[in-house]
Structure formats: C-alpha cells, structure tokens
Amino acid sequence: MALATNYEREFQMISDVYEKSGGDASRFLNKEIVSVIVSGDKLIGRNTVDGVNLKFRQIEDGIELWIDIEDGVKLKQPVHLCTGFLKERGRQTILIHNRCGKNSEVKFLSHCVFPYGLEFTHKMIADTYVGEGSKLSYEDVHFHSDTGGVSVEAIYNTRLSKGADFGNFFNLTQGRVGKLRVKMIVDLDDEASAQIESKVYARADDEVHITEELNLNGKHSSGLARTIVFATEKSRATIINRAYGNAPYSRGHIECKEIIKGYGVNVGTVPVLFVKDEKAELTHEASIGRVNLKQLETLMAKGLNEDEATEMIIRGLLR
Secondary structure (H helix, E strand, C coil), X not given: CEECCCCHHHHHHHHXXXXXXXXXXXXXXXXXXXXXXXXXXXXXXXXXXXXXXXEEEEECCEEEEEEEECCCCECCCCEEEEEECCCCEEEEEEEEEEEECCXXXXXXXXEEEECCCCEEEEEEEXXXXXXXXXXXXXXXXXXXXXXXXXXXXXXXXXXXXXXXXXXXXXXXXXXXXXXXXXXXXXXXXXXXXXXXXXXXXXXXXXXXXXXXXXXXXXXXXXXXXXXXXXXXXXXXEXXXXXXXXXXXXXXXXXXXXXXXXXXXXXXXXXXXXXXXXXXXXXXXXXXXXXXXXXXXXXXXXXXXXXXXXXXXXXXXXXX
C-alpha cells in the first residue's frame, strides 16, 4: 500500500479502531490486495492490482472514488475499503462509482469507523454496475461511538446486467446507531439475481429508517430483500421493503423481522409488492415482536438470566 506522507499516525489510529470493529488492518499493507483508506476528507492510503483501476478526487468534506474491474477479473481476496473519521464533530461525504466488467468476480469488504462522533454526519452514495455474467458482493460494516451523536445516510444504487449475481449487506450492531437512513435499490436484467440485507441493533433513542427495493425488470430475474432490526429502550425504526415484478418469470421475496425489548420502542414495517406481468411471482413475510419465548426459556434453563439469554439470541440473529 502507498501511504500518503505524514499520515502514518492517522493510519495507525484508524487501524486500531478497524481491528476493534472486526476488520483485519494488516491486509491494508498487503500489496496483493486492493485497498483504500479514507480519513475525513483525505485519501491516506491505497493499493491496487492488475485488472482493477482506481481513480479518486477530493471533494468538499470528502472523497469521490472510481473503482473499475476489467472483464474476466476474478479476485481471490476482497477489495478492502476503510472510511474513518477521528474527530468529534464534522461532516464526511463519500461518493463511490463501482464498475464490474463481464464474467468477473469480486467481493468488497467495507468498514466505516466513527469512534468519537458527538456531532458527526456521514453520507455515502455508492453507484454500482455489474456486467453480464459477473458476481459482486458488497458488505458494509459500521462501528460508531457510544454517544449516539453519529448521523449516517447510506445510499446504494445498483444495476445488474444479464446473468449477474449481486449481494449487498449492511451491518450496524456495534456502538450506538444514532440516526441512520439506509436505502438500497437494485435494478435487475434478464436472469440476474440479488440478495440485499440490513442488520441493525438500535439502543436508547436511536432512529432507524431502512428502505430496500428490488426492480425485477428482466425475464427470470430473482431477488431477496431482508431486514433484521433489534430495537430496545426508546429507539424508533421504520422499515420499507419493496419489490416490483416487471417481467415474466421474475421472482422476488421480501422479509422483515423487528424484535423489540422495552416499553418505549416505536417500530413499524411496510411491505410493498407490485406486479406488472402475470407470470411474475412476489411474496413477503413480516413480523414484529419480542424474542422467541421458547429459545429464551431454553437458555435460561441453562443458567443464563433473561438479559443474557436475550443478548445471545440477538447476537445470533445479527451475526
């Protein structure tokens, strides 16, 4: 990796938090792995390999990044992205343009670490194109401070060509959520498939708003949109899952599970299905309620108290 001059200390601070959030910072130094590190509005480290082209520019309060994967490239190791902000107050904007050529395979592993945020706003927009016959997955893991002072807006717009396979996974289960808005929209061509999923643990007065949308525009396209939210204390959550069956033999399923604990929570889920072709098939499943009582009783019978048993069950669901 090429570290920008005089950013070694900043790199080490971000690496320490990255490790705590579940990442492996040593991979950033591996020259055989594509990696990018952003701190605030600076690109402080980057590395690429044959077949993957990186471009970037500095914008107001952040970075705009282009990642171009050439045709036929199959990466054995994930593309590692780390976005950090080490101050208590400020704004950060990250714009990402991902393009994956034909018959390629790539996995993105992104960690966003905001360990000290008291009044901090982060906005990320990822526009992704996946070429014909390619496979791409994007996992985005967040680690926030315990103050609840972080506001995040994460928007993912994805277009899949014929036969492409895509996965988009968002995870925020460590630290306080603060205020969170996630929006995932996927447009699918013929025989393309997608799985999009969000997992969030809301505490105190956290606010969560998640929208997931599948546009099944191609014949034999298929998609799954899943959301799992554990809401406690006085947290609020609104989940909207939408699927549009616009082509013959397209299939989609949306699923939302909201688990609540406490008398001050306020949660809701809205499943939306639209069919424009008689040969399309859409289904949905939604539930709101407390932790499974049978599982709870089984764990308590083994010596755990109710809070410990609940935490174990939730951690299993959010893993």
